[in-house]
Amino acid sequence: MDQFLQLTVTGLGTGMIYALAAVGFVVIYKASDVINFSQGDLLLFGTYLIFFALVQLGLPWTLGVLVTVLIAAGIGLVIERLVLRPLIGEPVISMIMVTIGLSSVLRAVVGAIWGPQPRTFPSFLPQGEVMLGPAIVSADRLVAIPLALAMLGGLALFFRRTRGGIAMRAIADDQQAALSMGISIPRVFATAWALAAVTAAIGGMMLGSIVGVSSNVAQIGLRVFPVVILGGLDSIRGAVVGGAIIGLLEIYTGGYIGHGLSLIVPYVALIVVLMVRPYGLFGKEIIERV
Template sequence: MQYFVQLLVTGLVLGSVYAMVALGFVLIYKSSSVINFAQGELVLIGAYMALWMTVSLHIPFLISFVLTLVFAVILGFAIERLFLRPMIGEPILSVIMLTIGLSAFLKGLVIILWGTETRVFPEIFSQEPVKLGFVRISQVYIWSLVLSIIFLVIFTLFFKYTDIGIAMRATADDQTAALSMGISVKRVFAMAWAVAAVVAAVGGILLGNINGINISVAQFGLRVFPVVILGGLDSVPGAIIGGFIIGIIENLASGYLDPYFGGGVREVASFVVLVIILMIKPYGLFGLERIERV
């Protein structure tokens, strides 16, 4: 029982990171119908950026955290302007391949800049685990859960009440109608990439604090697919709920099944879930079902 709860809690924490990364993914898809295979690399760059500033430049963690977010905004704008804008109106496959190319490019850059060995953040949170009932949770887990919930709330409010957030939702709903209402669709796309880069960076920093970062963090870009399919590709609450569900499923599956398969169940379990969802409910829990006409 204790083992189960422990798995559940760590799954929840992992899920909160998934939710963050998936949120960025869904945002880009929702506003510009671009599926972003480079999301994992955005996570990676955010994490390394913060690490580099805290460790090499000795900037206090909070300031480097904010600076990383600023950098992520610039990166998001730059990617959209340089690579995605020429692709408006191109077929899906080309856009998919472009983001795949982008992910290879960014990953290579990260290796050149920071190498491949695992690096850990300096201890920012106290190592003393907190006892909650009969489970012991390390503080970094609690912090990452709290932080991601804060960010998720901020973004939910952002979409509901700010002008830009409403413009983004309008663009997602109907590009032509949004254009005719005077919304700059290009700016919305750029914003979507900036926000995606920001949430990815936050996810990366949390992940780096939990178990260090190395190049394999980029896998998060692929691991997030089951999350968004489960939640529905174009649903923000779906991404958040899907993130928590997949995080828990992965942890339970790897906790109970790894001994039988010799490890590695974590990666495959969520993809098995993905196939099942695609078979029975392809548009996910909250996704919008598209009706096609010839």
């Protein structure tokens, strides 16, 4: 029972970080129908940005987090303006291929600036262990859960209560109708990419605080795809549930079975979901009649 509780907290903590990265994926898809294959590398960039702010600039962590978020938002805006905006109106496959290329570019930029060696930075999450009933759990994973849920809840409110969020939902439903109502598609796309970069950076900060800063974070970022497929490409609630499920599957598999199976179980889940429910648990099912 102690091991089960410890694994559950660890899995949920990891899963909520996956959800933060995945929700950026969902935001871009909801606004533009683009599948962003560079989201995992934005997560990687976030870990190195917080290292740059805290270690290389020597900022206190509160200011370092603010600087990281602002730089990440700027990167998202630059990507949208220079790379994606010229492709508005082009086939969706063109945008998808561009995001695949962007993934390689981001990874190369990180390697060129910071090199391949692992780095560390002063953790802003509590360190040590906490007694949770009869189990001993990691304090950083325990704190990561409510932090990530609060940020995800804020994003959900943004989509439901703000003009920008409602504009994104309108464009996702019908771009032509949104245009006729005076909604600026380029502005909404820019907001979506800035939000996606910020959520990935925040997830990267939390992940870097827990596992350190290295190129392996990009591999962890690949868990974004099983998460969004499981939860649904256009559902923030699905990103939260999908993140929790994938995080728990990984940890339970590694804790009870081992043998490296935790590395492949998210992709096994992805295949099963695509076969049984292609739109995910909370995705919007599109029925085309001819």
